[in-house]
Amino acid sequence: MSTKKMSRVLAVAATALAIGAGAAYAAQPAGHEHSGPGGWHGHFMKELTQLHDQLKLNADQEKLWQNALDTMKQNHEAMRANHKQAHDQFKAAQQQPILDLNAMAATHQQIEQKDAQLRQQTTDAWLKFYNGLNDQQKTTVSTALKQRVARMEQRHEKMRERWEHHQGAASAPAANQ
Secondary structure, three states: OOHHHHHHHHHHHHHHHHOOOHHHHHHOOOOOOOOOOOOHHHHHHHHHHHHHHHHOOOHHHHHHHHHHHHHHHHHHHHHHHHHHHHHHHHHHHOOOOOOOHHHHHHHHHHHHHHHHHHHHHHHHHHHHHHHOOOHHHHHHHHHHHHHHHHHHHHHHHHHHHHHHHHHHHHHHHHHHO
């Protein structure tokens, strides 16, 4: 994994769990959540609930938690709507004999900017919550973050190994001919 990509993964993970794991959900591309019982969304919400229960929040912290959670959910839905709009626009553009790549690029850029603003709002809400925690609670969040990063690294390593094995198996028949 490149240094840039690893830095991005760590930044997302750090933001995610260090601030209640909300940013990961909000930053997830629309249409990529697996909301079934064993899917990513269900697993994520279970982790988030477990973290919430471990933190034993006071009333003020609970308000900040709920605000961050609501912000995360609303912004995720807004991102989904942005991506649906772009998809619909692309479908309509496909009806034309010549694609207007300039318009498509402009739309893509606008969506990226909107999504970046939504992700930042979500991050800000979770940071406000995190900054309201005491040191013991921050330690709990930090421990959860470190565990999540370790699991992410393990998953990425397994995926890389499978990909390399698949690439090796795919090139083997060509080498024998």
